[in-house]
Amino acid sequence: MTVVRSPAQLRTRPPVRPDVARIVSYIVLAIAALAILFPIYWMIITSLKLPREIYRTPALWPSVFTLDNYRNLINEKQFLIPIRNSFVVALTVTVISVFISSFAAYSLVRFRYRFRGLIGRIILFAYLTPTSLLFIPLSILMARMGMSNSLYGLMLVYLTFSLPLSTWMLQSYFRAVPRELEEQAMIDGMSRFGALIRVVLPLSAPGIAAVSIFTFTGAWNEMLLALVLITSDSQRTAPIALNYLITSDVLPWGPLMAGAVLSSVPLMILYFVAQRFMVNGLSDGSVKG
Amino acid sequence: MATVEMHHVRKSFGKVDVINDVSFTMQDGEFLALVGPSGCGKSTLLRMIAGLETISAGDIVIGDRVVNDLAPKDRDIAMVFQSYALYPNLTVERNMGQPLRLARRPKAEIRERVAEAARILSLTPYLDRYPRQLSGGQRQRVAMGRAIVRDPAVFLFDEPLSNLDAKLRVQMRSEIKELHQRLRTTTVYVTHDQVEAMTMADRVVVMQGGRIEQLGAPLELYDRPVNLFVAGFMGSPAMNQIAGHVVVGPDGPAFQTDAGLRFALPAQALPAEGRRVVMGIRPEHLAIDGTDPALTATVAVVEASGADTLLILREAGLSLTVLVRDRVDAGPGARVGLTLIPGKLHFFDAESGARIAPGTSLSPPG
Numbered sequence: 201m202t203v204v205r206s207p208a209q210l211r212t213r214p215p216v217r218p219d220v221a222r223i224v225s226y227i228v229l230a231i232a233a234l235a236i237l238f239p240i241y242w243m244i245i246t247s248l249k250l251p252r253e254i255y256r257t258p259a260l261w262p263s264v265f266t267l268d269n270y271r272n273l274i275n276e277k278q279f280l281i282p283i284r285n286s287f288v289v290a291l292t293v294t295v296i297s298v299f300i301s302s303f304a305a306y307s308l309v310r311f312r313y314r315f316r317g318l319i320g321r322i323i324l325f326a327y328l329t330p331t332s333l334l335f336i337p338l339s340i341l342m343a344r345m346g347m348s349n350s351l352y353g354l355m356l357v358y359l360t361f362s363l364p365l366s367t368w369m370l371q372s373y374f375r376a377v378p379r380e381l382e383e384q385a386m387i388d389g390m391s392r393f394g395a396l397i398r399v400v401l402p403l404s405a406p407g408i409a410a411v412s413i414f415t416f417t418g419a420w421n422e423m424l425l426a427l428v429l430i431t432s433d434s435q436r437t438a439p440i441a442l443n444y445l446i447t448s449d450v451l452p453w454g455p456l457m458a459g460a461v462l463s464s465v466p467l468m469i470l471y472f473v474a475q476r477f478m479v480n481g482l483s484d485g486s487v488k489g
Numbered sequence: 490m491a492t493v494e495m496h497h498v499r500k501s502f503g504k505v506d507v508i509n510d511v512s513f514t515m516q517d518g519e520f521l522a523l524v525g526p527s528g529c530g531k532s533t534l535l536r537m538i539a540g541l542e543t544i545s546a547g548d549i550v551i552g553d554r555v556v557n558d559l560a561p562k563d564r565d566i567a568m569v570f571q572s573y574a575l576y577p578n579l580t581v582e583r584n585m586g587q588p589l590r591l592a593r594r595p596k597a598e599i600r601e602r603v604a605e606a607a608r609i610l611s612l613t614p615y616l617d618r619y620p621r622q623l624s625g626g627q628r629q630r631v632a633m634g635r636a637i638v639r640d641p642a643v644f645l646f647d648e649p650l651s652n653l654d655a656k657l658r659v660q661m662r663s664e665i666k667e668l669h670q671r672l673r674t675t676t677v678y679v680t681h682d683q684v685e686a687m688t689m690a691d692r693v694v695v696m697q698g699g700r701i702e703q704l705g706a707p708l709e710l711y712d713r714p715v716n717l718f719v720a721g722f723m724g725s726p727a728m729n730q731i732a733g734h735v736v737v738g739p740d741g742p743a744f745q746t747d748a749g750l751r752f753a754l755p756a757q758a759l760p761a762e763g764r765r766v767v768m769g770i771r772p773e774h775l776a777i778d779g780t781d782p783a784l785t786a787t788v789a790v791v792e793a794s795g796a797d798t799l800l801i802l803r804e805a806g807l808s809l810t811v812l813v814r815d816r817v818d819a820g821p822g823a824r825v826g827l828t829l830i831p832g833k834l835h836f837f838d839a840e841s842g843a844r845i846a847p848g849t850s851l852s853p854p855g
Contacts, residue, residue, distance in 0.1 A: 383539075386540075
């Protein structure tokens with residue numbers, strides 16, 4: 201798009217040298233990156249320090265590097281079990297959520313039926329209801345269903361929160377896929393289901409990636425419901441396990457930070473992989489000129 | 490290739506009828522244009538033939554099969570959308586080969602047929618490109634190529650040229666027509682542009698409000714529109730429509746406008762004296778004549794396009810469009826004389842809008 205400026209605008213515009221503009225934008229970006237990355241740096245560096253060094257004057261660089269905190273965490277606190285639990289829960293919730301919400305969102309976007317608008321609004325409403333309002337009823341419900349203190353129960357509860365969000369997000373991605381493209385696919389020889397799988401979903405890949413990341417992160421980081429529903433050690437997820445590391449007034453910063461690093465690794469890998477799919481503009485040039 | 494038959498086809502959304510009892514039969518190889526204003530149901534009708542819309546009643550027959558309940562993919566049709574609907578993630582070659590690939594045809598055959606279609610449409614240099622790397626006209630050709638490769642029984646076009654600029658539209662119009670002459674595939678072509686319909690089609694269906702107003706050869710529609718709507722819709726610039734009634738005075742029969750202007754006309758050119766009628770006359774059937782004019786009017790606008798000249802004249806509440814082949818040197822405000830060509834007049838009942846044959850009684854039949 202070209203922006204046409206009147207001569208007056210051109211005259212009053214202060215001359216900015218391009219290299220100065222570039223330097224300024226790099227400085228701003230550097231500040232932003234520093235603000236975001238410093239806590240992560242601090243987390244990693246603290247996890248590699250000896251306890252005596254942690255409680256002394258904080259230093260940006262440890263004098264001695266140690267893996268003691270990790271060893272302690274994995275061997276004595278058995279932290280890999282909650283990591284595994286979290287992984288199983290988050291992955292299952294993500295897969296089921298994306299699967300179901302794809303169909304739900306497609307239906308809401310493409311089909312005409314009675315109460316469609318109402319159903320759409322109810323879904324949005326469910327998404328907007330705060331977790332803190334629901335955790336007591338949900339825990340009672342789970343107890344009655346005999347699913348408290350089980351990862352399955354946790355998955356089910358997480359799904360009730362992730363499904364509305366995924367459905368709502370996917371709707372807008374699906375809406376952006378031109379209807380004609382699907383109709384063309386159906387004329388070319390696909391069924392409606394085939395057109396959904398082979399045309400709509402591939403073109404909505406950025407949306408699916410975004411929804412997956414949201415759902416996975418949400419389930420991975422969730423703490424309140426897990427704290428209420430899970431009671432035994434073996435069923436704990438990473439956030440509660442981290443929480444249970446705090447047993448006295450003095451915080452065990454070393455293992456805590458090591459645990460935080462270990463819990464962040466899967467998310468980092470996920471973001472790294474998914475950003476490849478989150479490239480936009482995939483549907484450019486499909487319709488119109 | 491196949492015939493297409495519509496038998497009393499209806500489509501309603503709730504209580505609203507969008508297609509109301511449409512019937513017609515297309516011959517094998519015929520090019521039929523569906524034309525009408527926005528919302529007249531022409532696209533819906535096309536989509537019903539394609540199977541993208543269900544039908545509420547009636548039968549659609551393609552070839553010898555009733556296709557009412559068949560999925561689009563099983564109807565042996567190809568469709569070209571206004572928006573082209575190319576798969577953005579596939580190259581031109583894969584876009585064009587998609588229907589064949591889905592039909593699990595051998596690779597060699599797909600390659601051969603795509604190459605042939607690309608040759609016909611001059612797309613060979615672009616086979617490896619993606620749709621976003623093509624111009625509008627090229628994308629349009631790819632969409633047509635995808636339709637050609639599968640060699641369907643029927644081609645369906647949904648306003649395929651509406652997104653192109655004027656010059657390209659004229660060029661693609663003749664390309665599509667040429668393609669049809671070469672392939673002789675039965676074609677249904679939806680457009681809101683009556684010029685496209687007139688120039689391309691063997692027969693034209695004029696629709697309004699979900700009904701067929703008239704079906705016939707382009708010139709038949711032009712020369713003998715069955716009602717005021719068709720008369721006004723077909724032809725550009727539009728037919729002049731003058732409300733009035735037939736009178737018989739001491740100097741013979743005449744058509745008198747509501748404002749009191751009188752056109753003396755031979756009796757055989759006029760309907761019988763009686764009810765209110767609308768006289769229609771095409772802009773090219775009015776001639777500028779200074780010697781014995783039927784009417785003198787003031788020039789309001791002159792549009793000279795080189796080949797011909799369009800004049801808009803005003804007189805006694807009338808606004809008349811005149812199209813002449815000659816160059817006219819009259820400017821706005823000038824007074825010019827006009828004659829009507831009696832054999833080229835159309836008369837319509839003012840109430841029903843139906844055509845009245847000259848010389849017939851105005852009392853309704855039956």
